[in-house]
Amino acid sequence: MTLISRYISRQFGGAFLVCLVVLTILAWMVGALREFNVMTAQGQSLVVFLVISSLALPALVVVVAPLALFVAMIWLLTRLNTASELVVLNAAGLPPSRLIGPFAGVTALAVAGIAAITLYGQPASQHELTSWRAAIGADIVSHFLQEGQFTTVHGITFHIRERQPNGTLLGIFVQDARSKDQINTYIAEQGQVVDTGSGLFLVLEKGSLQQQKGGNASDASIVVFERYAFDLSQLASDEGDPTYFKPRDRYTDELMNMKVTGPEAAAEAGRIRGELVDRFTAPLYPIAFMFIALAALGQARTTRQGRASAVTAAIIAILAVRISGFVATQSLSVHSIAGVYAAFAIPLFACLIGFAVVMGWIRLSIPSSLSGWLADLSAFAIRRMSRA
Secondary structure (H helix, E strand, O other), rough: OOOOHHHHHHHHHHHHHHHHHHHHHHHHHHHHHHEEEEEEHHOOOOHHHHHOOOOOOOHHHHHHHHHHHHHHHHHHHHHHHHHHHHHHHHHHOOOHHHHHHHHHHHHHHHHHHHHHHHHHHHHHHHHHHHHHHHHHOOOOOHHHEEEOOEEEEEEEEEEEEEEEEOOOOOEEEEEOOOOOOEEEEEEEEEEEEEEOOEEEEEEEEEEEEEEEEEOOOEEEEEEEEEEEEEEEEHHHHOOOOOOOOOHHHOOOOHOOOOOOOOOOOHHHHHHOOOOOOOHHHHHHHHHHHHHHHHHHHHHOOOOHHHHHHHHHHHHHHHHHHHHHHHHHHHHHOOOHHHHHHHHHHHHHHHHHHHHHHHHHHOOOOOOOOOOOOOOHHHHHHHHHHOOO
């Protein structure tokens, strides 16, 4: 490897790692905010919250890594052009195709990492994440019975004043409004959640039952009881079957050898096919993004307007490639075999076009009108950000 190749590879590798870490942290924080209800609304500990939010990291890395690679390439190529280093390289007779080598080394490492994550790491983390969520959903005491909060689930409202260390619940209020003809309101001094093996019950002690018919407050009756068992099993079953895993939650070798039967066999087979296609096409996008960036910015440009237009065109190109690839993997490949070919063809075609442009076999130029429009749009965005 020549000195210039080592220099570019070192700069590109450092920029890629910084972008990857920053974008992953930002994406993780956005996802963690959605999972925050696990700790607050469901009464789980901080450890459970961190585990659940961290198990989503492999899936985030698969999405973020190609974007981080593209951002790092745009930054480095722009800096090389601003410092006139690309001009010097071109003047020395170094064509843009020679830049493929130093960028391809880091890109190959990114491809290998994404392949390992999407084929092995991500399925394992999603499998574990589903198991954790199922366990939390099955925890009726922490999910429905929370101190000082009214929680409504499927028409039943729960409230408890206090939960003691031994599991005794004090100041219990339960209102069952599932039936339009009658509303049952239970008030008890204390109670406990009891698992009999055949069902889960909230055993109320020293309380009363108010039965209100047809929503008419005047037509109500009150029954005092010493002990009453309220069935919670039906609520636990509504949380889903923890033994069922979607194709996204299953291991790759399991999906490849999985045989589905029954009335939903065709639909399930389509979802499995789409998930496998998504996993095997994900490593292709860093390569496609690398060639798009090189095709747009590999040549030295002397005007800021041309550089801004090239950057904007590259961004539009990767968005078009990624969105069309997402549609092909998540929709087309699920319904037909032709979608599978389309899912692989999209990133491969982007690689082919980008490689041909970098090698100089074909020339792509932005129309002058579009170039001016993109430059004006970039200048407008810069002015807005400077004013803000």
